[in-house]
Amino acid sequence: MIFHVLTLFPEMVIQGLSPSVIGRAWEKKVISLDAVDIRDYTTDRHRKVDDYPYGGGAGMLMQAQPVYDAHRAVTGGKKIRTIYVTPQGTPFTQAKAQELAAEDELVFLCGHYEGIDERVLEEIVTDYISIGDYVLTGGELPAMVMIDAIARLIPGVLGNDFSAEEESFYNDLLEYPQYSRPEEWHGKKVPQVLLSGNHQKVTQWRLEQARQRTAERRPDLYEKYQEKQLLIRKLARHKRNNIHLVESLTRGCAEVLYSDIMLAGHSAEEHTAAEIYSAEGKRIAAESVLLYDRSCKTCMALAADMASGEAIAERLPADTELIIVSEPYLKELLKQRGYKVLGSYIQVLYTRKEALPVKHREICRLTMEHYPYVCRWYCNDGKCxxxxxxxxxxxxxxxxxxxxxxxxxxxxxxxxxxxxxSLGMLFVEESFRGQGIASSLEAYAVNRMLEKGWTPYGHISAGNTASVKLQEKLGFYRAEKNYWWLEKTLANSTLIC
Known part of the structure; x- marks a missing residue:
C-alpha cells in the first residue's frame, strides 16, 4: 500500500507517522509513505499557494493549479482514489478503513486556510471524509488518523495476526477490558478467569465483557450487533447450506445490505425472541439475505423467491466483482443483468471442534520466499x-x-x-501424491481456522470427485444445495477474490 499525502507541511506528516508500528512497517517496506509539498508545484517565486476568495470573506483560499499539478505528479494520470479530508465529508469509520485498506494506493489531500478552490476538488477528489464534527487548522492530523487506522489492517503491519480482529469496533463490539501485572493494584484484582489458563473460558468471558461494554457505552452499535446475531441464528438453522453466510458474518467480514428479518423492523428487545414475525403475522425465516465483503468486493446472496431476488439484484454494489448464489432463478436473473457464471460448486463444512491429526510433519506458514513456487504451480500452468x-x-x-x-x-x-x-488452493506435486500430504495440508489449515474459532468450509468444483472424497475422509459434510460463482468484469479491474 502506498499512501500519498498532498500537504503544505510534509515534515509534520513524516514526523507524526514515523514512530511506533506504522513507522516500522514503513521501514520494512510493508507500506510506503510519500509526503508531497504542494508548494513545490507553484509558479510563484515566493512559493505562494493561496489567494483571496472571489466574493469576499475572511481568510485565504488554496489555489487550484498547484494542487492539481501536485496531484498529477503523484498519480501520473492514473485513477487513484483521492481523499479530501473535510468536516463536510462522510464520517470515517472502521468499515471505511477496511474498505480503503483494499486499495493499492491512496492520495490524501490536506487543506489549509479557508479550504481549496472548488474547481480542483471537482476534478481530482473521489471521497470527502471527515473524522468528526469539528474544525482543525489543517488536514494533516485527520489524514494521519486515517492512515494509521488503514495501515494497521494491511497484512504484515501488525505483529500479532489476531490484533486487528480483537480491538474496538471489530464485528460491531467494543474491545473487552485488558489487564497486566501486577495481579492486584490499588486493591483491584485481575479477574480470576484470566489467570485460569482455560482459553475457552477466557474467550467466553471476553465476549461477554465486550457485549456488556458495548451495550453501556455504545447502544447504537449494540443494536447493530444484536441485529446481526439474530440473522446469524436464523441462518445457522440450515448450517450446511448457509455456512458461507454465517462465517462471513461471525468473522466480521461482511456487512448486511438486505435481509428479510431486518426489513421487519424489530426492536432490540425482540431480537432475542425464538421466532420473528412480520407485521402480518408471518414467520420470518431469514430466507433472503445479501451480504457484501468490501475487502474483496464479494457478495453472497440468498433469495426466497424471484421478488426477493429482484430486490437483491437492485442492491448489488456497483463495484461487485464476485457473487455467490445457490438458487437457480437468482443465477438466471443475474445472468440477465450481465453477470457470467464462473462455475458450479459443492459446499462442504467441518462442524467438529477437535483438531484433525496432521501426519506429515513438515508443514509451515508460507512467506514471500515461497511466492514464485506457488505462482509457478497454481497460476502459470492453467490451474488457477x-x-x-x-x-x-x-x-x-x-x-x-x-x-x-x-x-x-x-x-x-x-x-x-x-x-x-473458504478453504482452498490445495495443490500437491504429482510425484508426491498418494502419500497423505494433501490430507495433512488441509488438516493443518483446518486446525489453524479452528484456533481462531472459525468453522472451516470450502467450495469444490462440481465434478471434482477426488476432492469431495478427501473432504469426506477428513470429516467434512456436504451441503444439500449447489452453488454458483458469478462475475461481472469491471473496466480497469482485475478480479482477485
Whole structure:
C-alpha cells in the first residue's frame, strides 16, 4: 500500500507517522509513505499557494493549479482514489478503513486556510471524509488518523495476526477490558478467569465483557450487533447450506445490505425472541439475505423467491466483482443483468471442534520466499481458480493465509484460505501424491481456522470427485444445495477474490 499525502507541511506528516508500528512497517517496506509539498508545484517565486476568495470573506483560499499539478505528479494520470479530508465529508469509520485498506494506493489531500478552490476538488477528489464534527487548522492530523487506522489492517503491519480482529469496533463490539501485572493494584484484582489458563473460558468471558461494554457505552452499535446475531441464528438453522453466510458474518467480514428479518423492523428487545414475525403475522425465516465483503468486493446472496431476488439484484454494489448464489432463478436473473457464471460448486463444512491429526510433519506458514513456487504451480500452468492471479497469491501469503508442505526442505505443495473465508488452493506435486500430504495440508489449515474459532468450509468444483472424497475422509459434510460463482468484469479491474 502506498499512501500519498498532498500537504503544505510534509515534515509534520513524516514526523507524526514515523514512530511506533506504522513507522516500522514503513521501514520494512510493508507500506510506503510519500509526503508531497504542494508548494513545490507553484509558479510563484515566493512559493505562494493561496489567494483571496472571489466574493469576499475572511481568510485565504488554496489555489487550484498547484494542487492539481501536485496531484498529477503523484498519480501520473492514473485513477487513484483521492481523499479530501473535510468536516463536510462522510464520517470515517472502521468499515471505511477496511474498505480503503483494499486499495493499492491512496492520495490524501490536506487543506489549509479557508479550504481549496472548488474547481480542483471537482476534478481530482473521489471521497470527502471527515473524522468528526469539528474544525482543525489543517488536514494533516485527520489524514494521519486515517492512515494509521488503514495501515494497521494491511497484512504484515501488525505483529500479532489476531490484533486487528480483537480491538474496538471489530464485528460491531467494543474491545473487552485488558489487564497486566501486577495481579492486584490499588486493591483491584485481575479477574480470576484470566489467570485460569482455560482459553475457552477466557474467550467466553471476553465476549461477554465486550457485549456488556458495548451495550453501556455504545447502544447504537449494540443494536447493530444484536441485529446481526439474530440473522446469524436464523441462518445457522440450515448450517450446511448457509455456512458461507454465517462465517462471513461471525468473522466480521461482511456487512448486511438486505435481509428479510431486518426489513421487519424489530426492536432490540425482540431480537432475542425464538421466532420473528412480520407485521402480518408471518414467520420470518431469514430466507433472503445479501451480504457484501468490501475487502474483496464479494457478495453472497440468498433469495426466497424471484421478488426477493429482484430486490437483491437492485442492491448489488456497483463495484461487485464476485457473487455467490445457490438458487437457480437468482443465477438466471443475474445472468440477465450481465453477470457470467464462473462455475458450479459443492459446499462442504467441518462442524467438529477437535483438531484433525496432521501426519506429515513438515508443514509451515508460507512467506514471500515461497511466492514464485506457488505462482509457478497454481497460476502459470492453467490451474488457477476463478479470480486467482499472481497479485492474489501475493496478498494471501502476506496475510499469513497460505501453508506449504516440504520434504527434506523442498516444497512439494500448498493450501490456502481464500479472502472471502473458504478453504482452498490445495495443490500437491504429482510425484508426491498418494502419500497423505494433501490430507495433512488441509488438516493443518483446518486446525489453524479452528484456533481462531472459525468453522472451516470450502467450495469444490462440481465434478471434482477426488476432492469431495478427501473432504469426506477428513470429516467434512456436504451441503444439500449447489452453488454458483458469478462475475461481472469491471473496466480497469482485475478480479482477485
Amino acid at each position: 481458480g476463478p479470480g486467482i492471479d499472481d497479485a492474489y497469491v501475493r496478498e494471501r501469503i502476506q496475510a499469513g493465509a497460505m501453508y506449504g508442505a516440504f520434504i527434506e526442505g523442498s516444497q512439494v505443495g500448498f493450501v490456502g484460505i481464500h479472502s472471502e473465508g
